Amino acid sequence: MVNYSFLCVYLFDFQIVNVNFIISLQLFFSYFKDLVGREVTVELKNDLAIRGTLHSVDQYLNIKLENTRVVDQEKFPHMLSVRNCFIRGSVVRYVQLPPEGVDIELLHDATRREARGG
Amino acid sequence: MVAGLRVFTERSDDGAAGTPVLDTANGEELMHVQPAVAIALGNRPPESPGTLYISTKKVVWLSDTERTKGYAVDFLSVSLHAVSRDPEAFSSPCIYTQIDTGDEDEESESSDSDSNEPLDLSKITEMRLVPSDHTQLDALFDIFCECAELNPELVEENENEPEHNWIFSADQLGPNMGLEIIKQPLLRGCLIRLLPDGVDQEWDSPQADFIIGQLNGTHDLAPHMLELQINDQRFEDAEEMETNNRNGDQHGM
Numbered sequence: 339m340v341n342y343s344f345l346c347v348y349l350f351d352f353q354i355v356n357v358n359f360i361i362s363l364q365l366f367f368s369y370f371k372d373l374v375g376r377e378v379t380v381e382l383k384n385d386l387a388i389r390g391t392l393h394s395v396d397q398y399l400n401i402k403l404e405n406t407r408v409v410d411q412e413k414f415p416h417m418l419s420v421r422n423c424f425i426r427g428s429v430v431r432y433v434q435l436p437p438e439g440v441d442i443e444l445l446h447d448a449t450r451r452e453a454r455g456g
Numbered sequence: 457m458v459a460g461l462r463v464f465t466e467r468s469d470d471g472a473a474g475t476p477v478l479d480t481a482n483g484e485e486l487m488h489v490q491p492a493v494a495i496a497l498g499n500r501p502p503e504s505p506g507t508l509y510i511s512t513k514k515v516v517w518l519s520d521t522e523r524t525k526g527y528a529v530d531f532l533s534v535s536l537h538a539v540s541r542d543p544e545a546f547s548s549p550c551i552y553t554q555i556d557t558g559d560e561d562e563e564s565e566s567s568d569s570d571s572n573e574p575l576d577l578s579k580i581t582e583m584r585l586v587p588s589d590h591t592q593l594d595a596l597f598d599i600f601c602e603c604a605e606l607n608p609e610l611v612e613e614n615e616n617e618p619e620h621n622w623i624f625s626a627d628q629l630g631p632n633m634g635l636e637i638i639k640q641p642l643l644r645g646c647l648i649r650l651l652p653d654g655v656d657q658e659w660d661s662p663q664a665d666f667i668i669g670q671l672n673g674t675h676d677l678a679p680h681m682l683e684l685q686i687n688d689q690r691f692e693d694a695e696e697m698e699t700n701n702r703n704g705d706q707h708g709m
Contacts, residue, residue: 382535382536384535384554384581386536386554396605398605398608398609400604400605402601406538420538420539420540420542420545420552421538421539421541422538422539422597423536423537423538424536424537424538424597424600424601424604425535425536426534426535426536426556426604427608427609428535428609429535429556
């Protein structure tokens with residue numbers, strides 16, 4: 339097995355206060371799993387942004403979307419017809435989450451715990 | 457590994473057209489064969505007839521009539537795949553794929569290419585596979601998913617490396633907020649942007665960003681990290697928290 343550790347970084351408000359947290363893979367993986375069924379937007383490194391319902395996510399953060407639509411339809415007209423797609427985790431630049439699907443406190447606490455070494 | 461699409465001509469001699477020679481010594485196995493599949497590269501017209509071979513490592517299309525004609529792409533280079541059924545996007549229902557050419561600056565061949573130009577496979581960023589049996593599309597999609605998952609990113613092998621080797625701490629950050637990053641050679645950044653309630657979703661106004669890394673190639677991550685400018689009251693206590701942590705550390709936590 340390859341060792342997949344995950345890293346999470348916050349930068350705070352232009353000061354030189356930087357807090358680095360290590361987040362375990364498990365945390366993020368399960369975090370994404372909890373978002374299954376929600377609407378997310380995935381932006382790829384080639385600038386294509388696809389919005390859709392999160393169908394599934396695996397340990398490599400490969401993402402399957404359903405009911406997809408392309409955010410910038412003029413630039414990527416050929417993707418219009420696609421209703422479901424599989425996106426390789428390595429080409430994902432951003433995942434935009436639904437605000438209601440984000441439990442800031444939970445994430446905050448979890449990262450804190452991780453930063454303290456568990 | 458060769459990024460992107462390539463010519464594939466290694467065929468066995470069995471049958472009229474032969475089958476692709478796979479790297480069985482390294483565990484490559486044939487997962488699926490789909491006869492009567494046309495292939496369209498970029499904006500070029502479909503080529504047919506051909507047969508699609510899906511192995512645990514790559515997608516191979518071989519012409520049924522010309523033994524020297526065939527293409528292959530590793531699953532590592534298949535960024536995205538989908539079932540496309542809209543006749544306006546393409547004349548026939550197909551498996552639509554995007555291919556990572558490993559060349560981020562180049563204009564993609566597919567967008568404006570003239571079909572008369574000589575074909576440069578390494579610049580092809582889109583490939584459509586058109587089975588004459590449309591009912592197989594969903595099954596093909598699932599096989600693609602399965603095989604993609606069999607081919608995770610090549611991450612460094614040395615598992616014994618202590619984790620903190622690739623974690624950069626606040627201490628490593630320069631006084632001007634420069635981010636001094638990461639010795640880890642294989643770093644892939646993934647940035648998660650959180651948007652607050654009630655704000656229309658716009659990429660340009662981040663409120664809180666998370667980077668997670670699964671990691672390959674420091675060059676990707678650095679620019680994203682520098683983009684971050686967070687002004688978020690929710691994390692106001694973090695400075696204090698960190699101080700506490702440090703105090704804690706001094707007392708042998």
